[in-house]
Amino acid sequence: MRALVALLLLIISAAPGWAAGPLSYHLKPVAIAPDTWVFEGTREHFTRGNGGNILNPGFIVTDDGVIVIQTGPSRRFGEEMRAAIATVTDKPIRKVFVSNLHPDYWLGNRAFADVPIAALPGTIEGIKTEGQGMTENMYRLVGDWMRGTEPLVPTETVYGSTVVFGAHRLRLIPLEGHTAADLAILDETTGVLFAGGVVFSDRTPTTPHADIGQWLEALDALDALEVTVLVPNHGRIRTDKAAIAQTRDWLSWLDRSLRERAEAGADMAELLDAPIPERFAGMGVLREEYRRSVSHLWPRIEKAVLPRVN
Amino acid sequence: MxxxxxxxxxxxxxxxxxxxxxxxxxxxxxxxxxxxxxxxxxxxxxxxxxxxxxxxxxxxxxxxxxxxxxxxxxxxxxxxxxxxxxxxxxxxxxxxxxxxxxxxxxxxxxxxxxxxxxxxxxxxxxxxxxxxxxxxEGFALARNPMRMTQPMLASLPDEPVGVEIDSIPDFYLLGAFGGRLRDRLVHYMTIPEAVEALVKGDVAAVVATQSQVEAALGDRAAGFPITPVTFPGMMASNWxxxxxxxxxxxxxxxxxxxxxxxxxxxxxxxxxxxxxxxxxxxxxxx
Amino acid sequence: MNRHLAAAALLAALSNPALAGPPDPADPLASVMWDVLRPELFGTAPVQFDDRVTVTAPDNAENAAAVPVMADATALGAVEEMVLFADLNPFPVILRFQPLAARPVIATRFKVQQATPLRAAARTPDGVWHIGGKLLDAAGGGCTAPPATYAAADWADHVGEVQGRAWAPVGEDKATRVRFLVRHPMDTGLVAGIPAYFIEALTLRDADGRALARLQTAEPLSENPVFTLEVQPGAGARSLTLDGRDNQGGEVKAAIPLPWVQGALP
Amino acid sequence: MKRLFRTCLLASAMAAGLGLSGPALAAEGPSNDDLLNDAKSTGDVLTYGMGLQAQRFSPLDKLNPDTVKGLVPVWSFSFGGEKQRGQESQPIIHDGTIYVTGSYSRLYAVDVKTGQKKWQYDHRLPEGIMPCCDVVNRGAALYKDKIYFATLDARLVALNKDTGKVVWSKKIEDYKAGYSATAAPLIVDGKVITGNSGGEFGIIGMVEARDAETGELVWQRPTIEGNMGTLNGKESTMTGVMNASWSGDLYKTGGGATWLGGTYDPETKTLFFGTGNPAPWNSHLRPGDNLYTSSTLAIDPANGDIKWHYQTTPHDGWDFDGVNELVSFDLKKDGQTIKAGAKADRNGFFYVLDRTNGKLLSASPFVTKITWAKEIDVKTGRPVYNDDNRPGTPVGAEKGNSVFAAPAFLGAKNWMPMAYSPATELFYVPANEWGMDIWNEPITYKKGAAYLGAGFTIKPLYDDYIGALRAIDPKTGKIVWEYKNPAPLWGGVLTTGGNLVFTGTPEGYLKAFDAKSGKEVWKFNTGSGVVGSPVTWEQDGEQYVAVVSGWGGAVPLWGGDVAKLVKDINQGGSLWVFKLPKA
The missing domain is CATH 3.40.190.10 (Periplasmic binding protein-like II)
Known part of the structure; x- marks a missing residue:
C-alpha cells in the first residue's frame, strides 16, 4: 500500500501541473489512496496562465456517493472537475465540503449547485461578506477563465463531528489561524488528511486572514493525528508530515523576523526586499507571498512597538 | 471534537x-x-x-x-x-x-x-x-455593614446614600417618607461611581438595580452585603x-x-x- | 538669459511643444497625466528624471487602503522640498515634505485608487526638481471606499492620539530615526455623506521649538497614517515634539522621548 | 475621463497652494461697531436677530403692501446631498456674500448676486451624537475675518470668512454626555458668547464667553444657584446662594440649559439669556423655586456676573423651558420711554420687563388657553398657580393623576424668534395652540431603569389650526391681529419699515402680511416647509429677501395627532433669494 502511494506520488510530481491549451485546466484525477483522488494544482500565484489552478481539490468515492472537497477557483474548474469525476465513477455527487473562504476553494460551487455544499459557519459568514469582492478580484487576476463564475454561498453549516459515508468515516476538524475558519478533513478509513487551508507544501503560505498564533496551534493539532497521506491545500502531496513542519518553520520565522525588524525601527516599505533565509528558497512564489504577508501582518506588529506619546 | x-x-x-x-x-x-x-x-x-x-x-x-x-x-x-x-x-x-x-x-x-x-x-x-x-430585574441595597446594620430603606440611618442620577431609586428616595431622605442623597453619574464612593466611605449605602450593583462591586461584595429591596407604595419590585x-x-x-x-x-x-x-x-x- | 525669460520660454515650450526651447525630458513612466501634473506641481521650474531619487513600494498593492512607500533622495545631497504623488489618484499629491534638519527620506502609507505611476520629486537648492518613481499595480478603491473607521463607532474617542518612538542615531550624520502613527480617519470627502476630514500639517520639532521637518499631508494618506523620518535634533534634546492640525481645526500634539539621552522624558 | 481628473487635480492643487502660502489675507470683516449698528445698516445683515437686540426689524421700505406683489425669486441654492431636513437657519449677508448654515453642521458661503457657491464647510460628525430635537443649526456669527458656528457634537468652530478654512475649533461640551449645540453664537466686544444644550440628564446650564481670536475661554456662568462661575481661568462668583431653592445636592445637576443662545442690549450693556426647565421633571421631587431655571438672566458681558434675573415659571412642573429670547425695545407709555424687554414665553404669557432691573411691567396671555396659572401677579412678578393643574405625584403602583395642561410642553412659542417693529410698535409672535395630557408616572424606563418620571401626549386645541402669527401691543398686552395656520408655526419672523411682516409655514410658503392689519399680501411656495428666519437687505438700489427652506425640527419627531398633520410635508434644504426688481 505504502509503496503504491509513493509510486503514484512520483507520477504526479513528474506530470506538469498545467498543460498548454486554450482555457482548459486539463484536470486529471490522480489516485492517492483507495477511493481517493486529487487534482493537483501548480505551486504558483493566480495568473492568466494557470487560470487560478493552484489548489489541491479532491474527492472520495463512497457507496453513498462521491464526496467532493473544494470546488476550485472558477465555474469552469468546477465543471471540469465534475466531468473528470465522471470518468472515474458513475456514482452521484453526495456532498461538497468547502474548507475556507479563500476564492480558490469555492468559486467552482456553481458547478455543484444541485448538491449540498457544506462549510463551517465562519467560512459561510466570510463568503457572504467578502465573496463578491474576491470574485471581482479573481476576474481581474486570471481573466477569461472566470467567465460565468458567480459567488454561491455554501448551503449547509457543519461543525466539528464525524460523519459516515458508505465505508468512509470522515472526521471534520474545525481549525483557525489561516482564516477565521479552516475545515480539515481526515478520512479515518484510509488515513488521508485534506489539510484544508493550514498546510502548505513547498509553496509559501498565504496570510490575508491569518492569525499566526492560532495557526501554529492548528498545526500542532494536525501533527498529533495519524496520517498516511497528507494533502496540503497547496503544493506537493506527501506521505509524511514534513509539510506541517515546513509551514510551521515559515510562519515562526515570518512572525519573529517582522517583530525583530519592527523593534529595530524598520518601516514597512523597507521590509519588501528583506532577505529570506536560504532554507525557504524551494517554496513557490516566495518573494511575492512574503510581501503580501508583510502587508497583512505588519500594521498590528508595528502598533505594538510604538508606545502612546500623548 | x-x-x-x-x-x-x-x-x-x-x-x-x-x-x-x-x-x-x-x-x-x-x-x-x-x-x-x-x-x-x-x-x-x-x-x-x-x-x-x-x-x-x-x-x-x-x-x-x-x-x-x-x-x-x-x-x-x-x-x-x-x-x-x-x-x-x-x-x-x-x-x-x-x-x-x-x-x-x-x-x-x-x-x-x-x-x-x-x-x-x-x-x-x-x-x-x-x-x-x-x-x-429588581432593586438592591449595597451597604457598609459597619455604618448601616439593617438593610431596610425605612430605617436608613442618618448617613449619606448614593444613587445614580435620574434613576428610579433617585426618584423614589427623593420623594419617599415625605422627602426625609432628600438632603442625604448623593447623586452620581453612574452606578460604578456610586459603588466606588461606597467602598471609599463617602456614602454608607448605594441603591441601584441588582445587576448593576453586583457587577460594580464584583468580588468586593463580601465586604458590602447586597440585599434586594422593594419600594413600598411606588411600584412593583421587579420588572x-x-x-x-x-x-x-x-x-x-x-x-x-x-x-x-x-x-x-x-x-x-x-x-x-x-x-x-x-x-x-x-x-x-x- | 535671465530667469524670467527662461521661465517664459519653458512655459511656451510646455504650451506648444513645437516651439523652440529645451523640451522636457520624456516621462519614463509614460503617464497620461504627466502633461497636466507637470505645471500643477512644478510650475515652470526645471525638472529631470533622476534615478538618484528612489521610490520603494510593492509592485502590487495588496491593500489598496494602505500601500507602503518610501522615498529617498539622500543621493542628491541637499534637498529643500519633496513631493510624493500618485499620478492617477483623484488627489495626486500624497504629501509635501520639507527636510529642514532631516535627511531627505520619508516613508508612509497611502490609499491608491487604481494602478498608477507613483513618484517622488525632490527640489535641490538650484531649483531643479529631480523625479524618481515606479509603476504601482492596484485593484483600487482605496480613495472612495469608506475607511474602516466609518464602521467603527469610536474614531472620535481616539482622533489625535499619537503612538511614536525614536531610535538611537547611527551613521555619520547622526540622524535619529523617528516613527509615529496618528489616529485619524483621513476621510477624502469622496465618499458620499462623509465630509473631507484629514490631517493637513505636521511638524516635528526640536526641544527648543526649532522645526526639524515639516509635512503637508493630504487626503490620500491612509487612515491612522504612519510616518518614518530621520531627523537631526540638537545635542541636548531629550525629546522631540510633534504638532499638527487637521482641516477641521483638530490639533495633534505629542512628545516623543529620546530615551538614550540621559534623563529623557519617560 | 481626463477632464474629471483635471477637475480633481485643480481642486487639490488649489488646496495645496493655499496650504503652502498660509491662509490668504482675508479682507477685514465687520468690526464691533458694525455689529452694534447692524439694526440700522440696511446694506447687510451681520448678526443673528438683525441687530444684537434681535428685533428682526429692517427700516427698508421699498417693499410694502403695495409693491410686494412684485417680489420675485432671483435664485435658489441647494444644500446638496441627502441631508435634506431641518433648516432652521438665518442667513448672514456681508460684502457680496451670504453665509448660511445647513442642518448636519454645514456652513456655506454663497455669492449674493449669482447664487454661486464660494466655499462649503462640512463638519465631520461622530456617529454617536444624539441631538434631542433634530439635526438643526440656527445660524452663524460674523466678526472681523472670521465666521463662527456651533456644531451638533457641541463644538464651536471659527473659519476664515473668505476661504472657509478652519482657524480654530473648540469643544463646548462632551457630545457623549448628550450635549449638542445648535444656536447662533453672539459676538459682543470681541467675545463669542454661547449657551449650552442637551441632556436634561445630569447637567447644569452654562453661558460661556470665548476670545474671538483664539477661542480661549474668558468666563463661564452656570445658571443654577450654588455653582461657581469662572473668569480668566479662576473661580469668580457663585451663582445665587447654595441650597436656597434646591434640596441636597440636586443643584449640581439641576438643568437650566441655555440652548437657544441669547441677545445683547448695547444701551444697558447687558446680555440676556433664557434658561431651560429644571430636572427632574416631576416637580414634587424638588421643592422650591429651583433658581435660575425657566428664567431670563441679565449678565454682564465683561465678567459673566448676573445683574438680575426674572423667573417666568418658578418650580416648573410642565417643561416650560424659559429659553425664549428677550427682545429689547423702547416702551412708549403715558408719555414716558421705558427701557423695556419683551419675552413670549413657552408657558403662554407675553412678559414685558424693565430691562434695567428685571422688574415685571406686564404679563398677558398670547395664546387662547392657559391652564397652569390664572395670571401673573404684576406686584410680585409670580404666577398665580392653578394647583389642580400641576401633574400629581405618583402614588402606589399607579401613575400620578393625569392633567390636561395648555400650552403643551412644545410651548405656546418654541425656539422660533419673534419680531418687533418700532414703526408699528407691535410685536409679531409665532405662536402655537396646543395642549397635552401630562402625568408623572412611577416608571418610565431608561437603560432598563427609570428616567423622567413623566409622560405626555400632545393634542391640538382646534380643528382648523395650530399655528397663529399674532401682533401684540406691548403697551396693553392686547392681540391686534392674528393669522391662523393649519400646521404649527416653527419659523422666525421679520418685520420692515415698509409695513410688512414675513414668516414661513410648514406648508412651504414664505408669506408677507400687512404689519398693521394682518392682511396676507404675498406668498411664495419654496417646495419644502419653511422653519428658518427670513432676512432683508438692500443692494444696488433693490430690496432683497432671503429665507432657507427645509422642513424638520422638533415637530415631526413627536407622534400623535400633530404628526398626522405634518407627515406629508416634504423635506428639503435650500436657500431662496428674492428681490423687488427696479421699476
Missing part, C-alpha cells in the same frame, strides 16, 4: 436552508429572510450601560453583547452592533433603534436588547414588538428585560425568541450572566 446538541444543529441547518432559498419565500418584507440573506444580525445595545453593554479597552463587552453574539451564532449569521445613546424615554430609543432610525441617519437595527418587557409599555409603542424577556424588533419583523422575533429559550435550557444564558458577575433571574413561567 464535541458533538453539538441536536437542537442547535437543527437551528443552524434551518438558517442555512433559508439562506439558500431552499424554503419558500413569502411575499413582502420579511426581516428574518433579510437577516439570513445578509448573513448579519444588527443588534442595538445601549452605549455605556455596564454590565450589559459598555466599552472596555475599546472593545464592546457585557451581558447583552454576549447574549446577542450567542443568538446570532444560533441563527448561523454574523453579528454587528449599533450602540445607542439613551434618549429621553425608551419610546425614543425604540424609534431610534428599530423602527425609524436616529435623526442623524445610520439606519435601524434588527433587534434591540434591554427593552422593558411590559404590556402597557408595549401597547404605547405599536411600531415595535417586545418579546423574549431574559432577565428579571423584566427583553428585546424588541420592528412591528413587521415578528418572524425574526420568533426565531430570536426560540434561540433565547434554547440558551436558557442548555444553561448558556445563566453562564453568560455569571461571566459578568451578575445573578441571572429567570422569568417564572406563568
Amino acid at each position: 464535541t458533538a453539538f446538541p441536536t437542537r442547535r444543529h437543527l437551528l443552524s441547518f434551518a438558517a442555512a436552508a433559508l439562506a439558500a432559498g431552499v424554503l419558500p419565500r413569502r411575499a413582502g418584507a420579511r426581516p428574518l429572510d433579510d437577516v439570513v440573506a445578509a448573513g448579519r444580525l444588527m443588534v442595538a445595545v445601549y452605549r455605556d450601560n455596564p454590565p450589559f453593554s459598555h466599552r472596555k479597552g475599546g472593545a464592546l463587552v457585557g451581558v447583552d453583547v454576549d447574549i446577542a453574539r450567542a443568538i446570532a451564532g444560533r441563527l448561523g449569521v454574523g453579528v454587528e452592533f449599533m450602540e445607542l445613546t439613551a434618549g429621553e424615554t425608551v419610546s425614543d430609543d425604540l424609534r431610534n433603534a428599530v423602527w425609524r432610525g436616529p435623526v442623524v441617519g445610520g439606519g435601524v437595527a434588527d433587534v434591540m436588547m434591554h427593552v422593558p418587557y411590559q404590556k402597557e409599555f408595549g401597547l404605547r409603542n405599536p411600531e415595535a414588538v417586545l418579546f423574549g424577556p431574559y432577565q428579571r 423584566d428585560i427583553g428585546m424588541a424588533v420592528k412591528e413587521n419583523s415578528r418572524d425574526l422575533a420568533y426565531a430570536v425568541g426560540d434561540a433565547v429559550t434554547a440558551m436558557l435550557e442548555d444553561g448558556t444564558l445563566p453562564a453568560i450572566f455569571r461571566t459578568h458577575g451578575v445573578t441571572h433571574n429567570a422569568i417564572p413561567v406563568e
Whole structure:
C-alpha cells in the first residue's frame, strides 16, 4: 500500500501541473489512496496562465456517493472537475465540503449547485461578506477563465463531528489561524488528511486572514493525528508530515523576523526586499507571498512597538 | 471534537436552508429572510450601560453583547452592533433603534436588547414588538455593614446614600417618607461611581438595580452585603428585560425568541450572566 | 538669459511643444497625466528624471487602503522640498515634505485608487526638481471606499492620539530615526455623506521649538497614517515634539522621548 | 475621463497652494461697531436677530403692501446631498456674500448676486451624537475675518470668512454626555458668547464667553444657584446662594440649559439669556423655586456676573423651558420711554420687563388657553398657580393623576424668534395652540431603569389650526391681529419699515402680511416647509429677501395627532433669494 502511494506520488510530481491549451485546466484525477483522488494544482500565484489552478481539490468515492472537497477557483474548474469525476465513477455527487473562504476553494460551487455544499459557519459568514469582492478580484487576476463564475454561498453549516459515508468515516476538524475558519478533513478509513487551508507544501503560505498564533496551534493539532497521506491545500502531496513542519518553520520565522525588524525601527516599505533565509528558497512564489504577508501582518506588529506619546 | 446538541444543529441547518432559498419565500418584507440573506444580525445595545453593554479597552463587552453574539451564532449569521445613546424615554430609543432610525441617519437595527418587557409599555409603542424577556430585574441595597446594620430603606440611618442620577431609586428616595431622605442623597453619574464612593466611605449605602450593583462591586461584595429591596407604595419590585424588533419583523422575533429559550435550557444564558458577575433571574413561567 | 525669460520660454515650450526651447525630458513612466501634473506641481521650474531619487513600494498593492512607500533622495545631497504623488489618484499629491534638519527620506502609507505611476520629486537648492518613481499595480478603491473607521463607532474617542518612538542615531550624520502613527480617519470627502476630514500639517520639532521637518499631508494618506523620518535634533534634546492640525481645526500634539539621552522624558 | 481628473487635480492643487502660502489675507470683516449698528445698516445683515437686540426689524421700505406683489425669486441654492431636513437657519449677508448654515453642521458661503457657491464647510460628525430635537443649526456669527458656528457634537468652530478654512475649533461640551449645540453664537466686544444644550440628564446650564481670536475661554456662568462661575481661568462668583431653592445636592445637576443662545442690549450693556426647565421633571421631587431655571438672566458681558434675573415659571412642573429670547425695545407709555424687554414665553404669557432691573411691567396671555396659572401677579412678578393643574405625584403602583395642561410642553412659542417693529410698535409672535395630557408616572424606563418620571401626549386645541402669527401691543398686552395656520408655526419672523411682516409655514410658503392689519399680501411656495428666519437687505438700489427652506425640527419627531398633520410635508434644504426688481 505504502509503496503504491509513493509510486503514484512520483507520477504526479513528474506530470506538469498545467498543460498548454486554450482555457482548459486539463484536470486529471490522480489516485492517492483507495477511493481517493486529487487534482493537483501548480505551486504558483493566480495568473492568466494557470487560470487560478493552484489548489489541491479532491474527492472520495463512497457507496453513498462521491464526496467532493473544494470546488476550485472558477465555474469552469468546477465543471471540469465534475466531468473528470465522471470518468472515474458513475456514482452521484453526495456532498461538497468547502474548507475556507479563500476564492480558490469555492468559486467552482456553481458547478455543484444541485448538491449540498457544506462549510463551517465562519467560512459561510466570510463568503457572504467578502465573496463578491474576491470574485471581482479573481476576474481581474486570471481573466477569461472566470467567465460565468458567480459567488454561491455554501448551503449547509457543519461543525466539528464525524460523519459516515458508505465505508468512509470522515472526521471534520474545525481549525483557525489561516482564516477565521479552516475545515480539515481526515478520512479515518484510509488515513488521508485534506489539510484544508493550514498546510502548505513547498509553496509559501498565504496570510490575508491569518492569525499566526492560532495557526501554529492548528498545526500542532494536525501533527498529533495519524496520517498516511497528507494533502496540503497547496503544493506537493506527501506521505509524511514534513509539510506541517515546513509551514510551521515559515510562519515562526515570518512572525519573529517582522517583530525583530519592527523593534529595530524598520518601516514597512523597507521590509519588501528583506532577505529570506536560504532554507525557504524551494517554496513557490516566495518573494511575492512574503510581501503580501508583510502587508497583512505588519500594521498590528508595528502598533505594538510604538508606545502612546500623548 | 464535541458533538453539538441536536437542537442547535437543527437551528443552524434551518438558517442555512433559508439562506439558500431552499424554503419558500413569502411575499413582502420579511426581516428574518433579510437577516439570513445578509448573513448579519444588527443588534442595538445601549452605549455605556455596564454590565450589559459598555466599552472596555475599546472593545464592546457585557451581558447583552454576549447574549446577542450567542443568538446570532444560533441563527448561523454574523453579528454587528449599533450602540445607542439613551434618549429621553425608551419610546425614543425604540424609534431610534428599530423602527425609524436616529435623526442623524445610520439606519435601524434588527433587534434591540434591554427593552422593558411590559404590556402597557408595549401597547404605547405599536411600531415595535417586545418579546423574549431574559432577565428579571429588581432593586438592591449595597451597604457598609459597619455604618448601616439593617438593610431596610425605612430605617436608613442618618448617613449619606448614593444613587445614580435620574434613576428610579433617585426618584423614589427623593420623594419617599415625605422627602426625609432628600438632603442625604448623593447623586452620581453612574452606578460604578456610586459603588466606588461606597467602598471609599463617602456614602454608607448605594441603591441601584441588582445587576448593576453586583457587577460594580464584583468580588468586593463580601465586604458590602447586597440585599434586594422593594419600594413600598411606588411600584412593583421587579420588572423584566427583553428585546424588541420592528412591528413587521415578528418572524425574526420568533426565531430570536426560540434561540433565547434554547440558551436558557442548555444553561448558556445563566453562564453568560455569571461571566459578568451578575445573578441571572429567570422569568417564572406563568 | 535671465530667469524670467527662461521661465517664459519653458512655459511656451510646455504650451506648444513645437516651439523652440529645451523640451522636457520624456516621462519614463509614460503617464497620461504627466502633461497636466507637470505645471500643477512644478510650475515652470526645471525638472529631470533622476534615478538618484528612489521610490520603494510593492509592485502590487495588496491593500489598496494602505500601500507602503518610501522615498529617498539622500543621493542628491541637499534637498529643500519633496513631493510624493500618485499620478492617477483623484488627489495626486500624497504629501509635501520639507527636510529642514532631516535627511531627505520619508516613508508612509497611502490609499491608491487604481494602478498608477507613483513618484517622488525632490527640489535641490538650484531649483531643479529631480523625479524618481515606479509603476504601482492596484485593484483600487482605496480613495472612495469608506475607511474602516466609518464602521467603527469610536474614531472620535481616539482622533489625535499619537503612538511614536525614536531610535538611537547611527551613521555619520547622526540622524535619529523617528516613527509615529496618528489616529485619524483621513476621510477624502469622496465618499458620499462623509465630509473631507484629514490631517493637513505636521511638524516635528526640536526641544527648543526649532522645526526639524515639516509635512503637508493630504487626503490620500491612509487612515491612522504612519510616518518614518530621520531627523537631526540638537545635542541636548531629550525629546522631540510633534504638532499638527487637521482641516477641521483638530490639533495633534505629542512628545516623543529620546530615551538614550540621559534623563529623557519617560 | 481626463477632464474629471483635471477637475480633481485643480481642486487639490488649489488646496495645496493655499496650504503652502498660509491662509490668504482675508479682507477685514465687520468690526464691533458694525455689529452694534447692524439694526440700522440696511446694506447687510451681520448678526443673528438683525441687530444684537434681535428685533428682526429692517427700516427698508421699498417693499410694502403695495409693491410686494412684485417680489420675485432671483435664485435658489441647494444644500446638496441627502441631508435634506431641518433648516432652521438665518442667513448672514456681508460684502457680496451670504453665509448660511445647513442642518448636519454645514456652513456655506454663497455669492449674493449669482447664487454661486464660494466655499462649503462640512463638519465631520461622530456617529454617536444624539441631538434631542433634530439635526438643526440656527445660524452663524460674523466678526472681523472670521465666521463662527456651533456644531451638533457641541463644538464651536471659527473659519476664515473668505476661504472657509478652519482657524480654530473648540469643544463646548462632551457630545457623549448628550450635549449638542445648535444656536447662533453672539459676538459682543470681541467675545463669542454661547449657551449650552442637551441632556436634561445630569447637567447644569452654562453661558460661556470665548476670545474671538483664539477661542480661549474668558468666563463661564452656570445658571443654577450654588455653582461657581469662572473668569480668566479662576473661580469668580457663585451663582445665587447654595441650597436656597434646591434640596441636597440636586443643584449640581439641576438643568437650566441655555440652548437657544441669547441677545445683547448695547444701551444697558447687558446680555440676556433664557434658561431651560429644571430636572427632574416631576416637580414634587424638588421643592422650591429651583433658581435660575425657566428664567431670563441679565449678565454682564465683561465678567459673566448676573445683574438680575426674572423667573417666568418658578418650580416648573410642565417643561416650560424659559429659553425664549428677550427682545429689547423702547416702551412708549403715558408719555414716558421705558427701557423695556419683551419675552413670549413657552408657558403662554407675553412678559414685558424693565430691562434695567428685571422688574415685571406686564404679563398677558398670547395664546387662547392657559391652564397652569390664572395670571401673573404684576406686584410680585409670580404666577398665580392653578394647583389642580400641576401633574400629581405618583402614588402606589399607579401613575400620578393625569392633567390636561395648555400650552403643551412644545410651548405656546418654541425656539422660533419673534419680531418687533418700532414703526408699528407691535410685536409679531409665532405662536402655537396646543395642549397635552401630562402625568408623572412611577416608571418610565431608561437603560432598563427609570428616567423622567413623566409622560405626555400632545393634542391640538382646534380643528382648523395650530399655528397663529399674532401682533401684540406691548403697551396693553392686547392681540391686534392674528393669522391662523393649519400646521404649527416653527419659523422666525421679520418685520420692515415698509409695513410688512414675513414668516414661513410648514406648508412651504414664505408669506408677507400687512404689519398693521394682518392682511396676507404675498406668498411664495419654496417646495419644502419653511422653519428658518427670513432676512432683508438692500443692494444696488433693490430690496432683497432671503429665507432657507427645509422642513424638520422638533415637530415631526413627536407622534400623535400633530404628526398626522405634518407627515406629508416634504423635506428639503435650500436657500431662496428674492428681490423687488427696479421699476
